[in-house]
Amino acid sequence: MAQGSAVQPQKGTESGAPPLHVDTTAKWFLLSSISYFFIVGIIALTIAAKFVWPELLGTVPYFSYGRLRPLHVNGMLFGWLLACDMGISYYIVPRLCGVKLWSEKLGVATAVLWNIIILGAVVALMGGYNHGFEYAELPTPLEILVVVAWVMYGVNIFGTIATRKYTQMYVSIWYIMGTVLWTTFVYPTGNFAVDFTTGVNQANLNWMFVHNAVGLIFTPIGLGIAYYFIPKSSNTPLFSHRLSMIGFWSLAFVYVWTGAHHMIHGPISQWLQTIAITFSVMLLIPVWAVVYNFFATMKGQWHQLRENVPLKFLMSGTVFYLLTCFQGPMHSLRSVNAIVSKTDWIPGHAHMALLGCFSFFAIAATYYIVPRMWNTRLHSDALANWSFWCMILGGLGFFTTLWLGGFWQGWQWNNPAIPFIDTVKALKPVWLVRFFSGTLIFSGIVMFAYNVMATVIGRREYAQ
Amino acid sequence: MLSKADRSAAFAVAAALGLFFIGGLLTTVVPPLVDKSWSRPAPGLRPYTEQELHGRAIYVREGCWYCHTQQTRTLVSDTKRSGWRGVDSPISTPDEFVYDSPHMFGTKRTGPDLSRVGGKYDTQWHRTHFRNPRDLVPGSVMPPFPWIVNDEKEFQALVAYIQRLGRAKDWRPDKDYEK
Numbered sequence: 205m206a207q208g209s210a211v212q213p214q215k216g217t218e219s220g221a222p223p224l225h226v227d228t229t230a231k232w233f234l235l236s237s238i239s240y241f242f243i244v245g246i247i248a249l250t251i252a253a254k255f256v257w258p259e260l261l262g263t264v265p266y267f268s269y270g271r272l273r274p275l276h277v278n279g280m281l282f283g284w285l286l287a288c289d290m291g292i293s294y295y296i297v298p299r300l301c302g303v304k305l306w307s308e309k310l311g312v313a314t315a316v317l318w319n320i321i322i323l324g325a326v327v328a329l330m331g332g333y334n335h336g337f338e339y340a341e342l343p344t345p346l347e348i349l350v351v352v353a354w355v356m357y358g359v360n361i362f363g364t365i366a367t368r369k370y371t372q373m374y375v376s377i378w379y380i381m382g383t384v385l386w387t388t389f390v391y392p393t394g395n396f397a398v399d400f401t402t403g404v405n406q407a408n409l410n411w412m413f414v415h416n417a418v419g420l421i422f423t424p425i426g427l428g429i430a431y432y433f434i435p436k437s438s439n440t441p442l443f444s445h446r447l448s449m450i451g452f453w454s455l456a457f458v459y460v461w462t463g464a465h466h467m468i469h470g471p472i473s474q475w476l477q478t479i480a481i482t483f484s485v486m487l488l489i490p491v492w493a494v495v496y497n498f499f500a501t502m503k504g505q506w507h508q509l510r511e512n513v514p515l516k517f518l519m520s521g522t523v524f525y526l527l528t529c530f531q532g533p534m535h536s537l538r539s540v541n542a543i544v545s546k547t548d549w550i551p552g553h554a555h556m557a558l559l560g561c562f563s564f565f566a567i568a569a570t571y572y573i574v575p576r577m578w579n580t581r582l583h584s585d586a587l588a589n590w591s592f593w594c595m596i597l598g599g600l601g602f603f604t605t606l607w608l609g610g611f612w613q614g615w616q617w618n619n620p621a622i623p624f625i626d627t628v629k630a631l632k633p634v635w636l637v638r639f640f641s642g643t644l645i646f647s648g649i650v651m652f653a654y655n656v657m658a659t660v661i662g663r664r665e666y667a668q
Numbered sequence: 669m670l671s672k673a674d675r676s677a678a679f680a681v682a683a684a685l686g687l688f689f690i691g692g693l694l695t696t697v698v699p700p701l702v703d704k705s706w707s708r709p710a711p712g713l714r715p716y717t718e719q720e721l722h723g724r725a726i727y728v729r730e731g732c733w734y735c736h737t738q739q740t741r742t743l744v745s746d747t748k749r750s751g752w753r754g755v756d757s758p759i760s761t762p763d764e765f766v767y768d769s770p771h772m773f774g775t776k777r778t779g780p781d782l783s784r785v786g787g788k789y790d791t792q793w794h795r796t797h798f799r800n801p802r803d804l805v806p807g808s809v810m811p812p813f814p815w816i817v818n819d820e821k822e823f824q825a826l827v828a829y830i831q832r833l834g835r836a837k838d839w840r841p842d843k844d845y846e847k
């Protein structure tokens with residue numbers, strides 16, 4: 205559809221003219237997030253290893269499972285993924301608006317504050333200062349700093365949009381605006397409002413946050429990125445503007461209702477469970493609208509996948525998105541939920557979303573923009589390709605074994621004649637495979653991080 | 669209608685927040701107003717003692733809740749697994765948790781559910797178990813917690829907390845700790 209073509213990202217807004225964008229903020233965010241990806245990857249392997257060798261580092265409180273797991277989750281979510289996504293949005297929003305970032309100074313200050321928060325989180329979580337809520341484990345002072353940083357980010361993004369040259373706003377801009385706005389309400393619900401409630405009421409707020417941390421923070425910003433880079437890196441216009449509108453506005457309406465599906469069969473009102481289930485199934489609408497749009501954009505362009513590493517990450521991320529968001533509605537159904545809930549299936553599902561889909565989008569965008577921001581060429585395309593294959597094979601090994609294992613585990617739990625410990629022993633091979641798949645994913649992370657750092661350090665050489 | 673959001677940022681902002689708030693308010697603010705059982709304590713429920721609260725804080729600090737849930741769900745297998753000596757445990761109800769903050773319902777069962785574990789094992793069992801779970805349950809993947817056992821005050825507090833779990837409902841057929 206021609207509508208909106210003025211802002212179609214493939215229309216190289218960055219060519220020719222003297223460099224409009226300095227990208228200092230984007231660079232800071234990207235480089236720090238990639239460092240955390242590597243560091244937290246080591247933590248990830250450590251906790252995966254603890255499932256196989258439970259006594260590993262067992263006598264040191266700071267390295268015990270219960271302290272490293274929140275470090276892994278928060279480190280990956282906020283240190284790596286969100287920071288990388290923010291960096292990427294500091295790159296694309298100014299380009300889609302045809303103006304400079306509203307304030308680079310404010311942006312750099314945000315990046316510095318963000319790093320202070322992450323380093324504070326490492327110390328706090330290892331020290332056992334855990335707030336006690338999933339995905340919201342940071343102690344309150346750090347949570348307040350997150351809000352401050354988020355406001356600084358929001359001011360910069362909205363400042364840029366307010367001063368834009370192109371009236372028409374491309375889809376990515378809506379998604380990024382949505383992320384800024386929704387997070388402003390979702391984050392305080394999960395981090396502050398919970399402290400004024402107890403019991404089931406508190407759990408309901410907590411799960412509204414947990415679910416929407418993924419659904420209204422990582423999903424919209426991730427999709428905004430994919431909407432920009434799929435057309436851009438394949439040099440093909442987006443298939444349908446109307447479909448992207450359907451996807452966006454149905455997401456805005458449907459997602460927030462589903463929090464209680466984390467407590468199906470649990471001690472929370474049945475009618476609330478039913479509402480959550482109904483809306484979880486409705487989530488298929490925004491997902492299919494988006495995925496169809498991406499696939500249709502690629503029509504006739506699939507051959508590009510052979511050479512184009514960012515596109516490989518983007519399209520396999522899209523497939524993982526489709527799969528995750530098929531699983532989600534399915535395991536919100538009471539019958540399926542009775543089997544998979546609380547099992548190892550759930551981390552299989554969570555990693556497909558956050559690693560397989562949204563981290564893949566972020567990696568694709570990073571590979572695409574790093575050479576452009578530093579005005580050079582990627583250190584090694586072959587290494588980038590290797591990083592893709594390590595991550596996708598490791599990822600597939602990780603997800604599929606956890607689904608199979610988790611399903612089997614749930615099946616066993618439903619037979620009370622089987623002692624619990626036997627269901628633990630049964631999962632040991634699964635956890636071993638998870639550890640080795642994790643090692644493969646981690647090698648991919650190392651290649652990715654090395655490639656980016658080498659590009660930046662050797663930029664003058666490669667530019668020739 | 670929503671195509672106006674293409675050009676007007678103000679309109680896009682208003683629409684994005686409007687749609688979000690319908691579901692947001694109806695699923696967070698309204699339910700506790702409608703369902704009073706969320707805030708009314710169960711008849712047998714008493715507030716935590718100082719020591720139990722200390723134990724609970726240790727449970728939060730050490731991340732026990734990443735491996736243990738505290739909810740007997742409305743599934744037959746849950747009531748059997750939380751049960752004791754052939755008697756099924758009652759399912760968990762909201763009124764049993766009104767003094768809980770942070771709530772410890774949990775999302776993952778790497779270890780068994782603990783919603784009815786109070787009174788199941790005696791202090792000595794817990795001491796050995798926390799020192800090294802595999803000494804009592806071969807094949808366990810629960811981490812050892814020697815630093816808790818070595819601090820008598822912390823250990824007693826944690827055990828006090830565990831022993832009161834699920835006791836608001838009077839359902840156990842026998843004396844505590846009997847095998």
Ligand code: HEM
Pocket residue numbers: 245248249251252273276277280281284285548550551554555558559563638639642643645646734775776778
């Ligand atoms: C090297 C690759 C990785 C390994 C080996 C790994 C391992 C693990 C393990 C062992 C757990 C605990 C699961 C449990 O409680 O049973 C976990 C949880 C989690 N990880 Fe990872 N992880 C990896 C990469 C990532 C990445 C890249 C992200 C996100 C960007 C991520 C996000 C999460 C989240 C959100 C959870 C909590 C899941 C839940 O709520 O159930 N992980 N991971």
